[in-house]
Amino acid sequence: MPGLLDTAISGLQTSQTALRTTGHNIANANTPGYSRQRVEISTTLPNQLGSGFVGTGVKLDSIQRTADEFVIAQLRKDTTLAGELDAFHENVRQLDTLLSDPSTGLSSGLDQFFAVMENGADDPTSIPSRQLVISEAGNLVNRFNTLYESVFTISENVNSKLEVSLSQINALASNIANLNDAISLAGGIDSTPPNDLLDQREEAMRQLSELVAIGVVAQDDGQVNISIGSGQALVVGSDSRELGLVDGQLDPIQKDIAYLDGTGSQVITSLVSGGEVGGLLNFRSEVLSTAFNELGRVALVMAAEYNDAHSRGIDLNNQFGGLFFQDVNDPSVALSRVLSSGNNALPDDRIMSLELLDATQLTSSDYLLATGPNDTSYRITRQSDGEVVFSGSLPANPPQSIEFDGLRLNFTSGTFQPGDQFLIQPTRTAAKDIALELERPDQLAFASPLSTQNDSGNTGNATIDAGSLTSLTAPDGSMLPLFANEGEMSPPLVVVFTSPTTYDVLDNSDPANPQQLNPPIRNQTYIPGAVNPLFSQDSGETMVVAAGTSLGITGVSAGAAPLAPVANGYPAETFSVNIFDPETSLTTTTSITTSLNDSARSIASQLSNLSGVSVNARNSMELSGFDDLSGVAPLQLNLNGVDLIEYDGPLVLNTVPDPSGNPASFSQYLAERINEDSSLQALGIYAVSGTNTSTGEPELRVFSSEGDDFNVTLEAGAATESLVVTDYNGSSATLAGAGAGNEETVTVGGTFDITLASNRVLSTTPTVSLLVGDSSAANFAQSSYLGIAASISGIPDTGDRFTLDFNTDGISDNRNALNMVNLSGQQVVDGEQKTFADSYGVLVELIGIETNAAQINLDAAEQVLTQTQNLRDSISGVNLDEEASRLIQLEQAYNANAQVISIARDIFERLINSF
Secondary structure, three states: OHHHHHHHHHHHHHHHHHHHHHHHHHHOOOOOOOOOEEEEEEEOOOEEEOOEEEOOOEEEEEEEEOOOHHHHHHHHHHHHHHHHHHHHHHHHHHHHHHHHOOOOOOHHHHHHHHHHHHHHHHOOOOHHHHHHHHHHHHHHHHHHHHHHHHHHHHHHHHHHHHHHHHHHHHHHHHHHHHHHHHHHHHHHHOOOOOHHHHHHHHHHHHHHHHHOOEEEEEOOOOOEEEEEOOOEEEEEOOEEOEEEEEOOOOOOOOOEEEEEOOOOEEEOHHHOOOHHHHHHHHHHHHHHHHHHHHHHHHHHHHHHHHHHHHHOOEOOOOOEOOOOEOOOOOHHHHHHOEEEOOOOOOOOOOEEEEEEOOHHHOOOOOEEEEEOOOOOEEEEEEOOOOEEEEEEEOOOOOOEEEEEOOEEEEEEEOOOOOOOEEEEOOOOOHHHHOOEOOOOHHHOOOEOOEEEEEOOOOOOOOEEOOOEEOOOEOOOOOEOHHHOOOOOOOOOEEEEEEEOOEEEEEEOOOOOOOEEEEEEEEEEEOOOOOOEEOOOOOOOOEEEEOOOOOOOEOOOEEEEOOOOOOOOOOOOOEEEEEEEEOOOOEEEEEEEEOOOOOOHHHHHHHHOOOOOEEEEEEEEEEEEOHHHOOOOOOOEEEEOOEEOOOEEOOEEOOOOOOOOOOHHHHHHHHHHHHHHOHHHHHOOEEEEEEEOOOOOOEEEEEEEOOOOOEEEEEEOOOOOOEEEEEEOOOOEEEEEOOOOOEEEEEEEOOEEEEEEOOOEEEEEEOOEEOOOEEOOOOOOOEEOOOOEEOEEEOOOOOOOEEEEEEOOOOOOOOHHHHHHHHHHHOOOEOOOOEOHHHHHHHHHHHHHHHHHHHHHHHHHHHHHHHHHHHHHHHHHOOOHHHHHHHHHHHHHHHHHHHHHHHHHHHHHHHHHHOO
């Protein structure tokens, strides 16, 4: 009976092992990561008898895990994605709540500030209203500061969560390495798989995938190697590497992930992705940085625009307003905007600062200044779109400055070297840095410093508007002279119409004798019925006043009538305009060459064809000494081909005043003759009869608003008869009588003023021009920007005047207050595309969209993860009903084998007893 007994015992032992395995499955039904185990059995070798093979029982081959490696790998991937989205969503939802909640966000603070500003503008004399403006401005500053601190707290929490996650990664990596070692040893002792150890390792890898995306590579000895990022090793066999947080290479606040060892650290932040760590990093780089920078841009642009507007007004003490908020270019703040890389070569002595030049051009991006490893050339890259906004070479001898995107970067001092890197953050801390400068209500500059007035003696119906101050400073930051003296306008100005369509703007320091400005604003064209701005708003505009030695009057020519007009003698010269493009740093040149004897009008027309150049040509002269003329034939005075003295046959018309007896009437007669002639009118030539302020003698002033030459010819009977012609330079020539049929003539050439737009420089060939003067001289082109704006509309008369002066004691004036109120609705942010509220609203909307998208993505990822988990459980999970059924089956098999043993023993005993 041994064969039967052995067969039964093998079946009993196998059933017992299967029962124990099933019991093990049931006991671990709720163990995380446990894979259902199954017993693998096979028949033992049979015995060969004469009649055939007789089985000898069953043997236990192995106990296997029920697992699908593909499903397990998919589960890790889905776990990684869900962990990443969950971490991202949790943080972006917190930020969304902070920014969108009326009690914590900025929108309500902006609305309240704008409302009290409007209330203050409605009653500029009210001290309580002014005090309310200062109080609400302080509240707005506190709102900015508090928002920054709240966002900064979220940033600190991200760093804390990263630190916790990395600690968990290190613990899991160490555990996996230990399990690798144990699995390898177990496999070396027994070829059967250590199922529970494998499950523990699989669960540890699943937990690791919740934290970071991992790659798993199986080894021949049963161990696995685990990598993160783009293949960076985390676990290799029984060894694991430790991760930790280190200060950012460029920004110490932005912690970096690095391998930690005894010799240093290798930063791998940019290589890590997925899981909770990936979600935190994505939130920090894609959302949190945007929140910092967009919030900071609103604060910075608001401070800059309100400071600029407030500085252009005057307060209750007749003083300019100055700063409303803290100076956006405060030296300490400007220094804090540039961060030096910790990897820059020693010595660490580089000092750089960043100033705001144009708030409207400010972006919300950070910038990276990076040099080549072996040279000093550098590029400044805008991080938001990767565009290079400036390139150059590091300064060998600072200081040096460059400009881009409305910013000025100052290389102040230090030894700049190849390989240097700097992080430029124009707006990152602006919401923290903003502060209120005003303390008292009387400091609010609600009034405009400019006062305009129509002269009471004007005969036309033209009017001048209230005007405004547009800037106190020139582009280089220097004070413009017009309001450089506190409490006055220096000089006061007067607009005088020289004709219904031309005017001069003069220095009105002496109202009885206004003088030309330097550079002048004269012979300006006026369009009746339109709104005519008086002053340029191009802050970089310059003017060249022609001052060549060839300009003006020529020598006298004499001869038999009719004499041909004498040429003005103006030389042919080349004018070149160099145009600098600040965006590309390139300079282009355009040129024209005038012809010999060209009139000022012709020269002006040619120059005006050059880009950014406008030319105002003019001519003027005085005719005097009329009392030396006899007033009888053959007297004739000709201007540009027009005979001015009328004849009745061979005699001078008796209505012509006698110049010797009544020179003033004769002068007035000539003026009327000139002004009534249509051909002269077409040329823009007109005349005004007047009195010489020095001699008191009558004189005729003749003007050309277009710059045409004046050709003056005199025919008189006696040499004692004469006429004096004086040009605009004060040079004069005398025309004398030469008898009937003979004439003397002279030509007065015109002059011109050349206005150059910003970034234009005029040069001439030859350098010392006979038309415009020395183009190499330092004062050749002078700034013509006054920093004020005013317009005249309506129809003026000749002689009408309009004055501009300081608005002393204008306490009820609210024009500058309205300018500040209007800032609330002006598009001054993001290249003049958004208002303050729009810019903040876009930030809130962007965060809201990110939050909603994160929720949708998270829901989808969790659903996919659930499906994958269910699939894994359907394969590897323990089904208690199934295991209970198997228990019954195995119990029956166990009992049956026991019964076989019992029968075998009974048979054996009977055989023994039979002998």
